[in-house]
Amino acid sequence: MAEQQEQAAAxxxxxxxxxxxxxxHGGDREEARGxxxxxxxxxxxxxxxxxxxxxxxxxxxAQDDPSDELAWDLRAxxxxxxxxxxxxxARTDARLAEHxxxxxxxxxxxxxxxxLAVDYANLGRSEAAxxxxxxxxxTVGVLGDDAYGDGVRAGIxxxxxxxxxxxxxxxxxxxxxxxxxxxxxxxxxxxxxxxxQRP
Numbered sequence: 001m002a003e004q005q006e007q008a009a010a011x012x013x014x015x016x017x018x019x020x021x022x023x024x025h026g027g028d029r030e031e032a033r034g035x036x037x038x039x040x041x042x043x044x045x046x047x048x049x050x051x052x053x054x055x056x057x058x059x060x061x062a063q064d065d066p067s068d069e070l071a072w073d074l075r076a077x078x079x080x081x082x083x084x085x086x087x088x089x090a091r092t093d094a095r096l097a098e099h100x101x102x103x104x105x106x107x108x109x110x111x112x113x114x115x116l117a118v119d120y121a122n123l124g125r126s127e128a129a130x131x132x133x134x135x136x137x138x139t140v141g142v143l144g145d146d147a148y149g150d151g152v153r154a155g156i157x158x159x160x161x162x163x164x165x166x167x168x169x170x171x172x173x174x175x176x177x178x179x180x181x182x183x184x185x186x187x188x189x190x191x192x193x194x195x196x197q198r199p
Contacts (some may be wrong), residue, residue, distance in 0.1 A: 013043065013051050021058045033062040053079035053108060060115060063195040077112050090117055109139040110152045117159055126163060133159055 016039060024032035036059045043051045056076035061142035063069040083105045120129035136156050143149030 013039070013048070014054065017051065017055050017058065017143040024058060029062050029064070033059070036062060049079045051081065052076075053105070057108070057112065057115070060119075065124040066119060070116070070123065073112065073115045073119055074147070076108075077116065080108050081110055099135050106139070106142045108141055109182075110136045110156075112156050113139065113161065114152060118155075121159065121163060126166060129159070130163060133163065 017036075020032050020035045020039065023035065036055060039055055040052075040059070043055065045052075053076050056079060060069045060072035060076065063072060092113045113132045117129045117132035117136060120126070120132060133156065137154075140149075140153055140156065145151055
């Protein structure tokens with residue numbers, strides 16, 4: 001009985017993260033940031049890794065400062081590594097097994113590495129950007145031939161073009177008028193980052 005209640009609470013958290021993600025995608029970044037922070041506090045730094053990965057991946061998109069976006073994407077990657085590299089936490093192992101079919105954690109990696117590549121490119125750190133872009137390209141085979149997979153692959157291609165145009169020295173381009181720095185935009189204003197997979 002206690003195990004069923006814990007699973008129901010875990011599912012409820014994924015639903016709550018998804019609800020805030022919808023708020024973010026609706027354009028209310030400030031409200032989404034506040035609600036994500038509340039959920040992050042509730043989950044805790046050592047809480048369920050699946051929750052931390054999902055929330056941090058979305059929270060990165062809610063940031064206005066490129067350094068903050070990078071910090072959240074690094075948190076998401078760290079939590080994903082906890083899920084895929086094994087855990088001594090039976091609760092984390094149970095959560096991963098529960099979501100294995102509906103949410104393959106390996107499918108997070110192309111998007112996570114692409115997000116980090118965009119973050120580093122926006123900060124003018126082209127070597128780190130290229131490193132994560134290679135990792136995104138190396139892991140993209142796990143994605144399906146669907147809108148999400150196509151979006152991640154397109155994001156990889158756009159960022160490759162951007163980095164090639166910038167050359168080996170890198171350097172983030174100036175943001176377009178009306179564009180917030182660090183929003184992952186290409187020279188023509190197109191989105192460079194990956195779509196976020198809904199929980």
